[in-house]
Amino acid sequence: MGAVVLRLRAAPAVPLEAPCIRPDHFAALSEAEIARLPVWHGSEARALGDFFDVRGGHADDVRVKGELSRVKHLGAEMAGGRLVIEGDAGPHAGAGMAGGTLRIEGDAAAWAGAEMRGGVLEVRGRVRAYAGGAYAGSRWGMAGGLLLVHGDAGDFLGVRMRRGTIAVAGCAGECAGAEMIAGSILVFGDVGRRPGFGLKRGSIVVHGAVEPPPTYRYACTYRPPHLALYLRELARRGLPIEERFLGGAYRRYNGDFAELPRGEILAWTT
Amino acid sequence: MEIEGVRIRDTFAEAFDVWAARAVITARTPAWALEAARAMTGFATSLIGCKVEAGIEAALEPEATPDGRPGVAVLLFAFDRDGVAKRLVERVGQAVLTCPTSACFDGLPDAAERVPVGARLRYFGDGFQASKRLGPRRFWRVPVMEGEFLVEDSFGAQPGVGGGNLILLARDADAALEAAEAAAAAMRRVPGVVLPFPGGVARSGSKVGSRRYKALAASTNEAYCPTLRGRLGVATELPEDVNAVLELVLDGLDAAAVAAALAAGIRAACRPGVVEISAGNYGGKLGRHHFRLHELLAAVEA
Numbered sequence: 001m002g003a004v005v006l007r008l009r010a011a012p013a014v015p016l017e018a019p020c021i022r023p024d025h026f027a028a029l030s031e032a033e034i035a036r037l038p039v040w041h042g043s044e045a046r047a048l049g050d051f052f053d054v055r056g057g058h059a060d061d062v063r064v065k066g067e068l069s070r071v072k073h074l075g076a077e078m079a080g081g082r083l084v085i086e087g088d089a090g091p092h093a094g095a096g097m098a099g100g101t102l103r104i105e106g107d108a109a110a111w112a113g114a115e116m117r118g119g120v121l122e123v124r125g126r127v128r129a130y131a132g133g134a135y136a137g138s139r140w141g142m143a144g145g146l147l148l149v150h151g152d153a154g155d156f157l158g159v160r161m162r163r164g165t166i167a168v169a170g171c172a173g174e175c176a177g178a179e180m181i182a183g184s185i186l187v188f189g190d191v192g193r194r195p196g197f198g199l200k201r202g203s204i205v206v207h208g209a210v211e212p213p214p215t216y217r218y219a220c221t222y223r224p225p226h227l228a229l230y231l232r233e234l235a236r237r238g239l240p241i242e243e244r245f246l247g248g249a250y251r252r253y254n255g256d257f258a259e260l261p262r263g264e265i266l267a268w269t270t
Numbered sequence: 271m272e273i274e275g276v277r278i279r280d281t282f283a284e285a286f287d288v289w290a291a292r293a294v295i296t297a298r299t300p301a302w303a304l305e306a307a308r309a310m311t312g313f314a315t316s317l318i319g320c321k322v323e324a325g326i327e328a329a330l331e332p333e334a335t336p337d338g339r340p341g342v343a344v345l346l347f348a349f350d351r352d353g354v355a356k357r358l359v360e361r362v363g364q365a366v367l368t369c370p371t372s373a374c375f376d377g378l379p380d381a382a383e384r385v386p387v388g389a390r391l392r393y394f395g396d397g398f399q400a401s402k403r404l405g406p407r408r409f410w411r412v413p414v415m416e417g418e419f420l421v422e423d424s425f426g427a428q429p430g431v432g433g434g435n436l437i438l439l440a441r442d443a444d445a446a447l448e449a450a451e452a453a454a455a456a457m458r459r460v461p462g463v464v465l466p467f468p469g470g471v472a473r474s475g476s477k478v479g480s481r482r483y484k485a486l487a488a489s490t491n492e493a494y495c496p497t498l499r500g501r502l503g504v505a506t507e508l509p510e511d512v513n514a515v516l517e518l519v520l521d522g523l524d525a526a527a528v529a530a531a532l533a534a535g536i537r538a539a540c541r542p543g544v545v546e547i548s549a550g551n552y553g554g555k556l557g558r559h560h561f562r563l564h565e566l567l568a569a570v571e572a
Contacts, residue, residue: 146405163403184402201400225373225420226402226411228337233404246338262400 008066023081216255283549286557290430292377309365325464381426445543456538462527
């Protein structure tokens with residue numbers, strides 16, 4: 001069973017909504033059936049084959065090629081299989097995904113992995129705002145799985161996150177982990193203003209510069225034993241972890257005291 | 271059969287079904303990991319007397335542990351799954367949680383059965399504990415005065431084999447001890463087994479029940495006590511030239527591990543001063559695992 005390959009013929013004039021691009025669904029479909037799957041081009045209902053050359057079928061290993069930054073919902077809600085985006089991905093890539101592996105070779109637009117529940121979303125480039133976050137009106141953002149970002153992350157990373165792990169090799173924007181309910185966010189660069197505001201539980205671990213909000217209280221400087229597991233797992237998955245982080249101590253800030261103060265910001269020191 | 275002038279009795283070691291778990295203890299240094307492991311495996315020589323048998327399986331390099339620190343693998347055996355669960359909670363709670371810098375992880379993650387360990391010990395955190403989930407595994411961070419104790423939520427439990435044994439019959443106590451030490455060292459090198467008695471060796475081999483004291487579950491095995499040779503009511507099992515006997519008892523994660531360790535132990539124990547190597551059994555009534563000594567050696571040579 002070979003891979004299914006989709007090649008976008010040309011960048012669409014208006015955003016193309018293609019939540020049908022899911023490897024777990026492709027496993028049961030022939031090449032012709034995949035080409036007939038519905039997409040939205042602006043307000044117009046079209047078929048996937050109107051925009052993509054489709055090669056292969058009956059496989060849950062899918063590669064998508066072309067200028068995809070205007071293609072939305074790639075791999076959204078996928079529950080299994082492997083999807084590789086050879087380039088940038090449009091908004092909502094991997095949103096709500098529950099399983100499988102989604103790898104984006106370039107950058108991911110806003111809402112990458114929003115409200116994802118499981119699986120692994122790996123972005124080799126940057127992610128924009130609200131990665132792993134919650135949609136407006138939703139109680140929970142990311143509720144499981146692993147979001148791995150090799151570049152930087154935008155604002156509101158993991159907002160209202162409830163479970164799972166987000167790791168960012170670069171820096172994160174403002175309000176990372178805002179209103180977080182549980183889970184772990186690890187950033188290996190700097191984070192912007194107001195990290196973890198309104199956080200109830202969960203951990204924000206920062207290895208670069210960070211200024212905890214005033215509603216956090218310094219507790220102690222120590223070596224959280226669980227972080228060794230996280231760092232080793234992230235390194236195993238190919239995230240570049242500097243050697244100095246493996247044995248370091250962290251300043252622990254408890255908070256957010258404006259909320260249920262059972263969370264923490266762990267700021268790496270030496 | 272003879273090896274190096276030592277007779278190998280044509281008999282079998284009788285072992286029985288138990289349940290097993292493996293704990294991986296890590297700490298800042300190998301010495302502290304070993305301290306915790308020793309405390310956890312203390313007073314765990316006999317299922318009958320201690321409700322648990324446990325021992326140190328191996329020292330682990332940092333690369334082989336979940337958190338990249340030096341570690342020690344401990345095997346623990348009980349009669350049933352619930353026994354494994356209870357003993358793990360007691361011993362991790364009293365011996366590992368208390369030990370500076372330690373953490374404790376499941377060493378049988380692929381076992382089909384799971385027993386709660388961190389899920390129970392977390393209550394020591396009195397509401398301040400926090401959980402972390404990494405992939406399929408869940409951990410508890412329990413606040414302690416030094417920082418945090420990290421323990422895995424549940425541990426794998428699997429059927430194991432308990433009570434494998436060898437009996438070394440020697441001309442004198444020195445020869446018996448040297449042979450036992452050599453055998454224990456060889457047996458410990460086999461993965462998946464532990465020898466729960468002190469140094470891996472027991473001098474007080476027992477029989478089931480008692481001739482005189484009905485309340486006793488076990489009492490001295492007079493047939494192997496050289497001081498009782500010739501006493502009325504004693505059917506000695508000892509040849510004339512035997513003046514000291516030591517026993518090695520082992521538990522394993524499976525019958526193959528026990529068999530390999532027994533074979534290694536027999537080979538290592540065949541040295542000057544040892545007259546005969548035998549094994550303890552109850553005529554096949556105690557357990558379904560029968561390790562015939564001659565067959566073990568034949569399998570190794572094959």
